[in-house]
Amino acid sequence: MGLYGIGKDLFSRTAGFLAALIYIACPYMFFFDRLALVDGLVSAFGIWMVRWSFHIVHEKVSLDRGFLVLGVLMGAALLTKATALLLFPLPPVIFYLWRTHQKEQFWIHGGIGCAVILAMNLPVLLGGPDIGTGGRIPFLHRPGYFIAPSVLLAFPWEIWYRNLVIIREFLVSYMTLPLSLVLMASLVYLFTEHRRAEKVLWFWFLFPILVILVIANGFFSRYFVMMIPAAILLIAAACDRLSHFIIVTVKKLAHSTEKARMKARAGALAGLMFLVLFNAAALDLALIHRPEKAPIHPLDRMLYIEGMNSGYGVREAADFLANEARDFRERMGYPLPVMLPMSPGNPPQGVTVYLWDHPAVRLVPAYWWPESPRLIPGDSRFTLRPSIYHFTPKYRREISLLNRAYFIYPYTTYPKERFLKENPEFQLDRQFKKLDPNLSVSLYRHHPKPVEMPE
Template sequence: MKPFPEHIKRLLLETVAFVKRHPVGVGLGLVFALYAATRLPALKSLPIFCDEAIYIRWSQQALHDGRLLVSLTDGKPPLHPVLMTTFLALFDDPLAAARLFSVFLGGFTVWGVYLVAKELEGPRLGVLSALLYVICPFALWYDRLALTESLVMPLFVFAGYFALKAAKTGNLWYMAGTAGLTGLGLLTKATAQLLFFVVPFAYLLREESPSGAESPASRARRRPLLRWLVAVVITFGVAYGIYSLLRFASDFHVIGEMAELHNLSVSQLLRDPFKVFFSNAWALLRVLFVYMTPVFFLTCLAGIVWGAVRKRRGAWFLAAWVVLVGGVTCFVVTFHFTRFFLVVLPPLVIGGAYALLGLYDLVVARWRTPTLTLPLEGGGEKDEALPPEGRGRKIAFVAVIVLCVLIFVPAALQDIAIIASPQHTWLPYEDREQFVTQWPAGWGTDETVEYLAAQSEKGEILVGAVGAPGTQTAAVPADTLSVYLFDDENVEIVPYTFEEGDRFPALLGSDPRPTFVVLNAFEEVPEGWPLEVIERFPKDGNRRLAMFLTHVEPANPPGGTGP
C-alpha cells in the first residue's frame, strides 16, 4: 500500500488543527451548509398555497403600485409583504422569489437559536441546538413556504436573545433590542404578543454577584428585580408604540375585527376558560408529535424536564417559554393552524440538545477508566487504574447511539420526503388538507398559467376564476393566477365565488374576447354551464376534487346564463 503523499498528509494535519482551533466556527459552518442543502433544492416541489398567493399579491401591489398597507384590508400587519418586495424585485418567478425570502429569513432563525442556546449554556449547546432545528421537519416545512411565520420566527427568537443578554449581564440597554424587535414582530403578526409572556422570565438567567462582592444593603438599594420589571414595562411600551404607528392607517380597525373572529376575548375566557383549551392542547401535542417525529419530540420534552429537575435556570426559562406560549395559544385561539405552534419549536430543540449533551457527558464519564490515587512509600502519590465498569459504560454508549438513530434517521427520511415529494410525506391532517388534498392547494396552477399566457400572446382574453363551492373565496384560483399574470395587459382576471347558486356568470358568456374559466376544487363542471374542458388537474391524493381549465363555448345553451 502506497503511503499518502506528503502534501495530502500536511493538508489533513492542517485541517485537523484548524478544526481544533475553531470548533464552533466549523460546527456552525456545517450547520448552515446543511441548512442550505435542505432548504434550497426543489423549492417549488409543492404547488402554490392559497395564503402564499395572497401574501405575494400584497407584496406585488406594494412593489408596483405603492400600496404598502394593502394587507390591512384583510386585518394583517404589513411588514412581511413589504419586506418581501426585495426578493420579488430580484427574481422573475414570484413563488420562487417569495420562498427564497423565507429561506433567507430562516437562516436568521437558526442563528438566533444558536445564540439563545449559547447564552443559556455555552457554544456547545448552541451548535447542537442549531443542528436540531435544521433537521427538524417542522422547521423545514415552513422554512420553504412563503408565509408570515418566516419573519415572525427570527424576530421572536432574537427578541428573546436580547432579553437574556440584558438579564445575564445586568446591562438593561440590551432591552432596546428586545423592544425594537418586538415592535417589528407586532408589525408582522399578532403572534409577537406572546413575547409579553416570555421576556419577563429571562430574569431567571440573572447572574448573582460573587459571594462577598456586594453587601446585602447595597443589593437592596439596587433592587435588581424592580429594575428588571421597570425595564420590561418600558420595553413593551416602546414595542406597542411602534405597533401603534399603524393607527394612522384608515384600515387599522380591521385588525381588531379579525382578531375578534379568531381569538376569544377576555370576557369570553372568564365565562368559559376551557372552551377551546383541550381541543387546542391536543392539536398542539399531535402536531408536534407528527412534525418533529415521535422520539425527537419526546427527547426534547425530556431534556427540558431533566434540566429543570437539575435546577438549570436555562431549562426553567425554556419551560416557561413552552408552557406559557403553548398555553396562551391553546386558551385563546378559536381555530388553529399548525403554524401557530411554530413559536414553541426553538425552546424544544434546545431542550433536545440538553438531553443529548447530558447523555453524552454520561457516556464520557462511564468511558473514562476510573483511577485511585495511592500514596508511595518514599513519599508522593500515584494513580492506579481500577477495574472498568464495562456493563455500565456499554449500556450508556448503546443508549446514546440508539437515541441518536431514532432521532436523526426518521427526521432525515421525513426531510427527504418534504424536499422531493412533499405530498407524500407524513403530515398532520390539517396540513395535508390545506397544502395537498383540498381547495387551498394550487395543483395545476403552473400548467394553467402557461396555457393562458400562450393564449394572451394572440390577443386580449378574459379569465373567470371561480372559487371552490362553500368557501366564500376565490383566492384560489384568482390570486394564484394573478401572481403570474398580473402584469400581462392582455389578461383580465375576474374572480367569482360559488355562493349565489349554480348559475353561470352572465359576463363570462357575453364578452366578445376569448373567455376561459378556471374552476377550483370542483368534482365536475356544473351542469348547464357552457364550458368546454381543456384540462383537469386533480388534487393530489384526492381524485374527487380538481381544478378545471375550461373555455367558454361560442354559443350559450338556452337558459345557461344568469344575472
C-alpha cells in the same frame, strides 16, 4: 444563526451547533417553514426576540440600543401576525429571572421599546393602511376562533380535553418519538438542576400551548411553529449533557487522556444525533419525494397535500396562462386579463406567484365579486387595483379590456352552478387536477356575445 447564538450563550457552543442541526432536520420546521410562511416568520422573530433579550441581560449591548432593536423585532412580529402576542411575555420573564429590571434606567428604555411596538402597529390597527387585509385582528374580527367567556367561566373540561388530544396529535406527528424522548429527558434536568435557562425555554414552549389549549375554539398545527425552537434548544442541550454523561459513566473513558475523552464524546454525540434524527430525516425525505404517502396528520394532508390549498395543479395552470397570454398579446396588442377573487390563498394566489410582473398578463382583482354576482361589471369602465392587497392607487379602465379574460376560481363555498347562472358568458376552459380527483384548479374563460349590427 439566532438559534445557534441562543444555544451557545445559554449552554455551550456544541449545544448551539446541535440546535441549528436539529432545526434543519426537525419535520415540524422542515414542513411548515416551507408551507406556513407567515407562521415561520413569526417563529423567526421570536427567536431573535429571545436572542436580543439575552443580549440585554448579558450586557452585550447598551440598554438604549437593546430595547430599540427588541421593540423593532416585537413590532415586526405583531405586524406579521397577531398570534405573535403569545411570544410577548418572553422578554419580561427573561428580565425578571435575571433581575435585569432592577438596573438603572431599565424602565425608561423599556418604555421606549414599547413605544416602538405601538408606533409600528397603531397606524395599521387604527388608521388602516393602503396595503392590508380586513379583519386581521382575531380578537376583534374573529370571535368564533375563541371559546366564549361565558363558556370559559363554566370550565369546559370536554373542550379542553379535546384541544389537548389534538395538540398531542399535532406534536407527535412532527416531533417524532426520539425527539420527544430527549425532550422528556430535558424535563428531568429542569427539576434536578433548576437552571434559569431551562425555565425560560420551557416557558417559551408551554405558555403558547396552554393559552391555545384554554381559549381556542379550533386551531391548526401551524400555530405551534412559534414554540418549536424552544423544544429544539432543550433537545440540543439534553443531547450535549447526555454525551457528557456517557463519557463520565464509562470508567475506562473517565481515566483516559483529555484528547481521548474528546474523541469519545464526539463519537457519542454523533451516535446520539443519528438515533435522534434518523426518523426525522426519514420523514423529511418522504415529504420531499413522496408527500402523498408521508405519515403526517390527516388534517394537514387534506389542507396541504390533497386539498385545494395544495400546490398540485398550480404551476401547470400558471404555465398554461403564460402561454395563452403570449399568444393573446401577439393577436390583440395588450396583456391578457386574468381576474382574481379577493380571497387569499391557493389556487388563485399561488398562480399569481408565477405570473407576477409577467409582461403579457394583467392581473385584475375582482374586488366586487361575489357581493356583486356579475363578474364583469355592467358599467362602461371598471376600477383596476394593483393587487388584492392594495387599495390604492386605483385606475379606471375600459370594460372592453376584460373581454376574453380568464378567471381563476377560488376555493370557496360559492357554488359554481350559481356563478355560471349569473355569468353565462363564462365557460369552464381548463382544469388541472389535485391529488383528490374531485378537486382541481379551474380556469373560466369570458366569451363576449357578438355585437348585433342594426339592419
